[in-house]
Amino acid sequence: MFAPMERTGLQDLHFWHDPETGLQAIIAIHDTFRGPAIGGCRFISYSSFDDAVQDATRLAQGMSYKAALAGLPHGGGKSVIIRPDDLTDRAALMRAFGRFVESLGGRYITAMDSGTQVTDMDQIARETSYVTCTSTMGDPSPSTAKGVLAGIRASIGFLDKRQDLDGVHVAIQGLGHVGYALARLLHDSGVHLTVADINTQRALDACAEFGATVVESDEIYAVEADVFAPCGLGGVLNETTIPKLKCRCVAGSANNQLADDNSGMQLHQRGILYAPDYLINSGGLMFVALRHGRHSERMIDAKIASIRHSLLELYRHADKVDMPTHLIADQRAEAILRQAAHRDAA
Numbered sequence: 001m002f003a004p005m006e007r008t009g010l011q012d013l014h015f016w017h018d019p020e021t022g023l024q025a026i027i028a029i030h031d032t033f034r035g036p037a038i039g040g041c042r043f044i045s046y047s048s049f050d051d052a053v054q055d056a057t058r059l060a061q062g063m064s065y066k067a068a069l070a071g072l073p074h075g076g077g078k079s080v081i082i083r084p085d086d087l088t089d090r091a092a093l094m095r096a097f098g099r100f101v102e103s104l105g106g107r108y109i110t111a112m113d114s115g116t117q118v119t120d121m122d123q124i125a126r127e128t129s130y131v132t133c134t135s136t137m138g139d140p141s142p143s144t145a146k147g148v149l150a151g152i153r154a155s156i157g158f159l160d161k162r163q164d165l166d167g168v169h170v171a172i173q174g175l176g177h178v179g180y181a182l183a184r185l186l187h188d189s190g191v192h193l194t195v196a197d198i199n200t201q202r203a204l205d206a207c208a209e210f211g212a213t214v215v216e217s218d219e220i221y222a223v224e225a226d227v228f229a230p231c232g233l234g235g236v237l238n239e240t241t242i243p244k245l246k247c248r249c250v251a252g253s254a255n256n257q258l259a260d261d262n263s264g265m266q267l268h269q270r271g272i273l274y275a276p277d278y279l280i281n282s283g284g285l286m287f288v289a290l291r292h293g294r295h296s297e298r299m300i301d302a303k304i305a306s307i308r309h310s311l312l313e314l315y316r317h318a319d320k321v322d323m324p325t326h327l328i329a330d331q332r333a334e335a336i337l338r339q340a341a342h343r344d345a346a
Ligand code: NAD
Pocket: 140, 141, 142, 144, 173, 174, 175, 176, 177, 178, 179, 196, 197, 198, 199, 202, 217, 231, 232, 233, 234, 253, 254, 255, 281, 282, 284, 285
């Protein structure tokens, strides 16, 4: 149990079983030196308990990096509720999870993630105030999409030294909460779209609404586009897919896009600009953290827009030192976290 904690630098790992509702949940707190840990709650099936622990641990670390680079006064955390085979009372399960969150006294603030929705957050909020994405606060996905748009502007700005996106071609993989909102924003900016989703209806909707060209899921990698925007799954940039890419840059919302460090290196060697995932997709985290902190809409929008500048500055630095962008992002996030830990120890 301690090996993955040591490997990722996780501070604490909590388990909770509620016999009445059958809740089995894990909260992983990676870092609290910069403020309370924040991050979503997954509600999915796992093939083993170890898989669930590994998922929470790995994702909590990613949230620390994301919050650090976004300049938010938070550390990273993540929780998982192991989805039972025989779910009878979802609301009661979520309330039991709310009591788990409350028991940590504010060290962890929860939010929506894969498998959870606004109505679940409303149930959790009946037991704790350490929750975001309730129906009064809203879904972070539109903010994530705005951040990705800002990131695509930075990427095209860096490659072509231009401010607009008129006539740019973007291939979007996955038209869910973020991908579809992104498609709308890009269409409104004059972008030509090619899209793919395993849910063919979503792709057809994008064709009807935005005039997008639809391709099969496995064809999206080889589309000759300026930008490939992965907005579906993690791990999609790997040794099988990278050789197929015909884009000039990868900029999308999916978490953990790179299968491993080597994939980031492969993109760099192929001269494909990569927008580090936890930087370009941080708009949603900015929204939940700042809404929770009661900041104004204006301030939140300005923060999300700042992703453009952050990414542009990172691209310039990576170019100057000839290093892959994901390594620069990791180094910067780790330096910020180390600094906060030292400050705390002093
Ligand atoms: P979602 O579940 O609403 O959408 C995912 C979409 O991808 C679905 O339409 C699904 O059918 C499609 N998809 C799945 N596999 C596919 C494949 N092989 N090819 C094509 N399409 C495929 O999820 P979401 O909330 O839109 O999030 C998308 C990604 O962005 C996820 O990786 C998520 O972790 C990440 N992310 C989301 C947010 C947010 O605010 N929602 C914030 C940060 C990161």
